[in-house]
Amino acid sequence: MATLEPVLEVRDLTTQFDTQDGMVHAVTDVSFTLNKGEFLGVVGESGSGKSVTVMSLLRLIPMPPGEIVSGEAIFEEEDLLTLDMKDLRDIRGGRIGFIFQDPMTSLNPVLKIGFQITEALTIHRGTDPEAAELRAIELLDMVGIPDPEVRVKSYPHELSGGMRQRVMIAIALACNPKVLIADEPTTALDVTIQAQIIEIIKELRDRLGTAVIWITHDLGVVASLADRVVVMYGGQIVEEAPVAQVYGSPQHPYTMALLKSVPRLDQKGANLEAIKGQPPRLASPPSSCEFAPRCGFAYSRCLEENPTLRPISESHQVACWWDVDKGEPRYDH
């Protein structure tokens, strides 16, 4: 299990996009810590800001229209958000690996996969080509690709979706990263292939001690993988706690509602409690709780003031004015 030694600390990250329809406040004041060897699940729906958060960390959002307005992201005593581009490039794909959702669009179709894996090694490590190829074969073997000596010479279109995602993982792991960021890495895959990928990542985490940020909308995947969970809604973190607490005693009405709205394979059809209404459009900076219009617990304060993320116990943080356990406002002032 994770020892509490932070590898990545994000504080007050705020990212906006200047679009035709006006400013979109995609991420507002997001803070979290990733500890060494820890598996952090980030859950949220589309537009909740989960992808923009991690893309902002490596400054992978298109700027403009995107702009990182404020915040810092401390990785190995350096702030990723102010680092100069040359040093940042050194970290991207080197000490921080990235796996994207769609392996077809993130692999270069005209380059052999062996080259795409070794590219990271030759750039970041200056490894010579022969050694790099051996390492590529080793990596392909590690992510469970059969006949790695042959496959290293394949092009992406010759591989299935699941195989391509394994190649993506191999690329991300090429330089033994301290942190692996996986943005919906199994969403485009079938369940039996998803199970394979999850198994590989679990094994690699245990073996290499890589800290992982895994972004998903699938509550089942997070339950099976994560040590700690961050729940995002409307560009903000609304709840953060160890996985057992988030599922066992969720404290934010959104987390509670989300868990009640998904069916479970191991239980038969009780009624699903749908969350009424629509996710927010984030057209203005939050001045009230973004979830209030859909929340069954909302009271006057929720419409007047945006709750910030505050600790309610040593390991549990929530951004809500209402204490769902006691059935009364959480703060007097």
Added chain:
Amino acid sequence: MTTERLESGSAPTTTPGDGEVLLRVTDLEKYFPITTGLFRRHVGDVKAVDGVSFDIHRGETLGLVGESGSGKSTIGRVVLQLHRATGGSVLFEGVELTEIEGEALRQTRPRMQIVFQDPHASLNPRMTVGSVIAEPLREHSVSRGADRQFRVEELLSVVGLDPLHANRYPHEFSGGQRQRIGIARAIALNPDFIVCDEPIAALDVSIQAQVVNLLKALQDEMGLTYLFISHDLSMIRHIADRVAVMYLGRFMELAGVDAVYEKPLHPYTVALHSAVPVPDPMVESTRKRIILEGDIPSPSNPPPGCGFNTRCPIAQERCSSQVPEWREVEPGHWVACHFAEQSASMLEAATGVS
């Protein structure tokens, strides 16, 4: 029939025969030809659907699960005659749909509708929502003028949208709302049967439940019959009365929902269940998984014998030579596996998962 279903509990569920059969599909085949060269020489077939038989009873929901490329969407389309079958029969209330065309087929369309996966692609962006929903009414001359307008507004409110929004365009709605528009269009002609082709796959988690609850409510009110196609096994358990599991163009298993989820007999069904994570870390921490190796074979070049034999943890020699018979192992419980009776103990011995 509805009460019977509700009371059946964990006992063997609906057997074919009780309740009126609305749709009977027999030995359905859909082969897409593979051609090559200038003269489009026929060199093979993609066997998208390869000999599938099932009944759907009036008022029930048949869930159809499978991974991508298994042929589940093709079945939906062939049943509705959006693709014509290359073999087999589709009987809808006694009418052989594969043999009729033109006006006769058009006359059956109001009875059978479809809700598509992608609510962005299935609504014409240049038509107002009102005219999208009115189109089937217009096409089949059901109502006109103020009546039609009234019906459109009624349909909008039935699916939970504001009738005043009939003049808006699809892009002004969110994904979940667009799916509601697609549903309003599908129920406009009071159909008996709706194919729901992954209707929630493109929606956010919190919106999925809204749409599923709407479909369920409409079913209760209008007595609708659904073929509900999905890759989401948890949602299928929630919505279906009976479930068919498909792999590589063939059915692997078909039974009442409780039997399929609590006592699956096909190793593929067991493996599928095992692959789906449950949103409960306590359950997950003790769960053992069957991890299937490899990928789904290409439907243009399926393995001989049982389609699943290349990945099956308990495959024996005959599985790669002999196609398993589609047989009723228990009343109402159909399986295509040589070892259906012993599959549970064989799987436990092979994988340690019981």
